Amino acid sequence: MMDELAVIGSFVFCRAHGYKLCAAFPALTEAYFMDRPPISYVFEKTVPRTIGKELKYECKEHHESDCTRCFDWTATAVENIKQQAKLKNSKVMPVDISRKEKLQFLHSMGVDLPSTTRLSEDTIEKKFRGAIDDSQSFATLIARPPFDPSTLPLWSKNTCKTTLLEAVRRVNFEEAFAHSRARSAGKENAWDLFGNTFMDARQTIMGLADGLDKGVKTAMIQDKDTKYAICVRVVEVCMLNKETPVMVVLYCRGTRDAPAFDTLQWVQEVVSNRKSPALKVTATPEEQKLLLAILNLNARRLSSAYPVKRNSSGTEATFALSFLLPLGPVNQQAIGKLTRHPGCVVCGKKTVSKCSRCLAMTYCGAECQRVHWKEHKPTCNSLHGGEWAEITFSMQPTEMRLAAAMGKKLFMATWNNMARPTMDNTNIKSYEDENPLPPNIHSLNPFLIKMQRGLTSAMPPIMIYDRTRSIEAYLCRDIDLEGYDKTMAQMHTGQRGLKIYRWVKRIGDDKLSVCLNRAPPKDPQW
Numbered sequence: 001m002m003d004e005l006a007v008i009g010s011f012v013f014c015r016a017h018g019y020k021l022c023a024a025f026p027a028l029t030e031a032y033f034m035d036r037p038p039i040s041y042v043f044e045k046t047v048p049r050t051i052g053k054e055l056k057y058e059c060k061e062h063h064e065s066d067c068t069r070c071f072d073w074t075a076t077a078v079e080n081i082k083q084q085a086k087l088k089n090s091k092v093m094p095v096d097i098s099r100k101e102k103l104q105f106l107h108s109m110g111v112d113l114p115s116t117t118r119l120s121e122d123t124i125e126k127k128f129r130g131a132i133d134d135s136q137s138f139a140t141l142i143a144r145p146p147f148d149p150s151t152l153p154l155w156s157k158n159t160c161k162t163t164l165l166e167a168v169r170r171v172n173f174e175e176a177f178a179h180s181r182a183r184s185a186g187k188e189n190a191w192d193l194f195g196n197t198f199m200d201a202r203q204t205i206m207g208l209a210d211g212l213d214k215g216v217k218t219a220m221i222q223d224k225d226t227k228y229a230i231c232v233r234v235v236e237v238c239m240l241n242k243e244t245p246v247m248v249v250l251y252c253r254g255t256r257d258a259p260a261f262d263t264l265q266w267v268q269e270v271v272s273n274r275k276s277p278a279l280k281v282t283a284t285p286e287e288q289k290l291l292l293a294i295l296n297l298n299a300r301r302l303s304s305a306y307p308v309k310r311n312s313s314g315t316e317a318t319f320a321l322s323f324l325l326p327l328g329p330v331n332q333q334a335i336g337k338l339t340r341h342p343g344c345v346v347c348g349k350k351t352v353s354k355c356s357r358c359l360a361m362t363y364c365g366a367e368c369q370r371v372h373w374k375e376h377k378p379t380c381n382s383l384h385g386g387e388w389a390e391i392t393f394s395m396q397p398t399e400m401r402l403a404a405a406m407g408k409k410l411f412m413a414t415w416n417n418m419a420r421p422t423m424d425n426t427n428i429k430s431y432e433d434e435n436p437l438p439p440n441i442h443s444l445n446p447f448l449i450k451m452q453r454g455l456t457s458a459m460p461p462i463m464i465y466d467r468t469r470s471i472e473a474y475l476c477r478d479i480d481l482e483g484y485d486k487t488m489a490q491m492h493t494g495q496r497g498l499k500i501y502r503w504v505k506r507i508g509d510d511k512l513s514v515c516l517n518r519a520p521p522k523d524p525q526w
């Protein structure tokens, strides 16, 4: 335990993340663990030194382990809390989003929770924000709010070489595939507009970027009946990195039933401005709510040091300030984390009892099981009486193993992580290192896997993974001939003959029992 902690100037830090624990300031400590970014820069300020058996941390500047000049954590903590308090006061546009709507938004982002879920309001809100943040790669792009865009260079076409529209576009493998199919079928988009709230919101952000490419900085986002509107002015576009612009925006919410006078004036100004007309975007009331949730979430993270320039006529005085990042599909791993059920699928309570018919669903008791039955029935029926076959998987596809045997180094990117710009190379796996067998996180519980055939050769390896990516393995013909052939024989039942979803149980280190002849009632969003 002590190995994981570092004592620096009478405070204790966890070595992995730089979180602070202090016996003398329990209240402070508590505050630190509540949604607070760690002050992980402690380790930037220190150098470790082993004295005898003890590991000490000295300040870089004076080489003292108890330096009072460098290690005034109390002051740092107080400053941090003040900063947070300031952020909480930052202005947002109030919007009511019901529990049902949050679940719908989560669903549109690929995060499916039972509609009957009894998870707490708080938990659902956290999942909702978590999904938004994954979509905008928040943690990767902006490590430590408060965020001050004025410290960034402005986005410029010359340095970035793409249009803003191209720069905010984020698609993954699946979406790119769906788009190219839609295009070859003569459709412009793979999705019907106003069909998926999250997709619509992403389109709207692309629309704003497209407008900016054409010199239009203001937008009115309205529903068909013009009952609700969001007025937006993009103040400036800054560059987080060469692939990622951030749009700083002033925004305001208007409703027809309770119009605000200055909003009306703003609209009038914008409409009468012939030099630079406003962009008109049609967005359902639901999409507007989702956009407001995103704007409000980010507004709270803007630094109060950012010098905002509101318009001279004063009609933007009541507007809130926020920023928009490119929105991509929510990453599979994040979806896995957000939907993982450690206990009862309905209420989250710890339990090990299961639906006795399919042994696939976990319930705390009869009541939760009853509540969920309507949703679960099709899955339960599809599993009931299925045939289970054993397969042996391999951590590397055949070619990789052969290459490794010949001493060649090969690299391979994992498939579904193309959605975001590569900030680091964590998505790139090197097969020169040996791949250890994945730990079993499912014990004997059935879980869903995706089996996807490669396109490279006549007998391509089949990629196998679960939603949380706890397993990423291959089913190769040279390792398990029978299992491979049996699985390939099922491929035609799946989407375009390329992939199938199946229930499995982990029955050994490299062995799965697969319910081969049963598919889930509908393809899960993966």
Ligand SMILES: [Zn+2]
Binding pocket: 014, 015, 016, 017, 018, 019
């Ligand atoms: Zn830690």
Ligand SMILES: [Zn+2]
Binding pocket: 059, 060, 061, 062, 063, 064, 067, 068, 069, 070, 071
């Ligand atoms: Zn010092």
Ligand SMILES: [Zn+2]
Binding pocket: 344, 345, 346, 347, 348, 349, 363, 364, 365, 368
């Ligand atoms: Zn329950």
Ligand SMILES: [Zn+2]
Binding pocket: 355, 356, 357, 358, 359, 360, 361, 376, 379, 380, 381
């Ligand atoms: Zn069942």
